Amino acid sequence: MRTRAVLGGVFSSAAILIGAWSLSGAPKAVHVAAAATTTGTTTPGSGTASSGTSGSAGSGSTGGASPAPSSTASAGKASGTYTGSVVSTQYGNVQVQVTLSQGKITDVTALQLTDREGRSVQISNYAAPILRQEVLTAQSASVDTVSGATYTSEGYLTSLQAALDQAG
Amino acid sequence: MARLVFTSMGTVISVLRPGPELPASLERAVREEFTSRDARFSSYRADSELSRVARGDLSSLTAGPEFRATLHRALGWEEATAGAFSVRSPDGILDLAGIVKAEAIEGAGNILKQTGLHDWLLNAGGDVLVGGHNYGAPWKVGIVDPEDRSKVLAGIELLPGQRALATSGVSERGSHIWSASGRTPFSQVSVLAPDIVTADVLATAIMAGGHRTLEAACSRWDIDALCVTVTGELLTTPRLRLQLQVKPTHDGALPTSA
Numbered sequence: 001m002r003t004r005a006v007l008g009g010v011f012s013s014a015a016i017l018i019g020a021w022s023l024s025g026a027p028k029a030v031h032v033a034a035a036a037t038t039t040g041t042t043t044p045g046s047g048t049a050s051s052g053t054s055g056s057a058g059s060g061s062t063g064g065a066s067p068a069p070s071s072t073a074s075a076g077k078a079s080g081t082y083t084g085s086v087v088s089t090q091y092g093n094v095q096v097q098v099t100l101s102q103g104k105i106t107d108v109t110a111l112q113l114t115d116r117e118g119r120s121v122q123i124s125n126y127a128a129p130i131l132r133q134e135v136l137t138a139q140s141a142s143v144d145t146v147s148g149a150t151y152t153s154e155g156y157l158t159s160l161q162a163a164l165d166q167a168g
Numbered sequence: 169m170a171r172l173v174f175t176s177m178g179t180v181i182s183v184l185r186p187g188p189e190l191p192a193s194l195e196r197a198v199r200e201e202f203t204s205r206d207a208r209f210s211s212y213r214a215d216s217e218l219s220r221v222a223r224g225d226l227s228s229l230t231a232g233p234e235f236r237a238t239l240h241r242a243l244g245w246e247e248a249t250a251g252a253f254s255v256r257s258p259d260g261i262l263d264l265a266g267i268v269k270a271e272a273i274e275g276a277g278n279i280l281k282q283t284g285l286h287d288w289l290l291n292a293g294g295d296v297l298v299g300g301h302n303y304g305a306p307w308k309v310g311i312v313d314p315e316d317r318s319k320v321l322a323g324i325e326l327l328p329g330q331r332a333l334a335t336s337g338v339s340e341r342g343s344h345i346w347s348a349s350g351r352t353p354f355s356q357v358s359v360l361a362p363d364i365v366t367a368d369v370l371a372t373a374i375m376a377g378g379h380r381t382l383e384a385a386c387s388r389w390d391i392d393a394l395c396v397t398v399t400g401e402l403l404t405t406p407r408l409r410l411q412l413q414v415k416p417t418h419d420g421a422l423p424t425s426a
Contacts (some may be wrong), residue, residue, distance in 0.1 A: 080333065125386040126405040127393050135322040135402065137413045143323050144302055147358060148312030149337025150269075151291040156180040160312060160320065161291060165182050167171050 078103045176202035177269055178212065179293030183276075186287050186303045194283055199295070201275040202292070208235060213277065222262040242267045245369045249385070252377030253369050268380035270368035273297050277364070291364040293332040297364040298326045310331050314356040314396050321402075322394065322412055324360065330392065336371035353378045353397055358407060359385075360392040367391070 078100045146160040156162050172183040172195055190198070209218045217235045220226040228239055229289060242255045242264050253290065253357055257263045266295060273290050277297045280288045286373065287300035289307055298307040312339050324332060337356035356376045361367035370391060374382045382403070387415035392408035 088297050091241045127405045130402050130404045143308045143310035145291045147335040148294040153175045
């Protein structure tokens with residue numbers, strides 16, 4: 001069930017992606033996000049997943065989340081490329097692909113997005129709000145270097161980068 | 169960890185290498201990437217090629233090939249960003265500082281690669297380009313908190329495909345960022361990109377152009393961004409959000425409880 005937990009995380013993340021997309025002005029993507037989250041409870045390869053709720057005019061989905069042939073799930077850590085269901089909504093089709101390496105997400109791609117007339121549309125790589133406490137974690141505890149607005153050579157002396165260079 | 173730190177372009181450049189010191193000849197070559205461009209493009213030097221062109225003493229058409237190549241590249245970015253990145257300051261003076269430092273980092277990185285070095289990190293005044301790893305681990309860059317520059321806002325791993333990270337903000341020099349309206353919604357913009365010129369130029373452009381440029385740039389180029397608004401909120405792109413939010417356990421796996 002480890003894989004299941006991993007996929008749950010993956011598709012929650014996918015839902016975040018689509019949730020972000022909804023902020024870009026694409027209409028009513030809330031339906032899509034809900035569908036993707038539901039798919040997250042699927043075991044990979046089962047192919048029987050319900051895609052969850054789709055839009056009112058949607059025709060349902062095809063296929064569940066399934067790993068690509070190249071994937072492996074040894075030692076409980078999933079690796080490979082997982083493709084989510086095509087979710088049909090009244091506004092078009094959405095499909096998300098997630099790449100895992102040893103249980104770590106390495107990429108999330110929107111594979112297929114079509115509008116109501118079946119034309120493909122570009123997903124917006126839109127920047128959405130994130131809470132400070134979400135990023136203020138151990139992730140930032142140890143860093144090799146520091147990126148910030150350009151410091152002058154005088155200002156360098158009071159910069160974090162100077163401290164790191166000293167410590168090095 | 170071998171470390172080379174020197175001053176050029178009015179800022180400080182740090183070079184990190186996991187392992188022994190860089191050979192002296194290589195150190196000189198890396199410095200030269202910065203000092204030669206500083207001599208040519210500095211607006212602080214009256215005798216630089218840039219100052220002579222800006223004054224009208226020298227035509228940009230008869231300037232040297234290096235000058236024209238950089239000007240051409242900068243003009244290409246100005247067009248691509250609909251003027252959010254500009255080769256001129258608000259008072260109309262030619263200023264290529266926005267791209268010259270990035271080109272120097274790029275040049276220094278190319279020298280390190282050509283020498284066969286796999287693992288290295290270059291930081292010039294807060295703009296970062298890496299190669300390879302830090303003793304097998306991904307290079308990790310802290311983003312300064314613009315509200316408290318003694319703190320780090322987030323840590324970002326520079327993974328293959330996204331080797332460059334540049335941050336633009338209300339800089340100490342103060343002259344790099346300008347916008348048509350004179351107001352910008354962001355106090356700091358960091359851009360993660362495959363190359364340092366793209367990262368640096370787009371960080372500057374988004375800082376100046378605000379939300380519209382942010383959305384346009386993120387749609388057109390393979391970049392990620394972390395923006396801090398003047399009210400202290402953070403905005404980030406989906407892929408970077410995943411890296412920032414997913415908290416791996418010590419063995420790199422996702423937590424078992426979602």
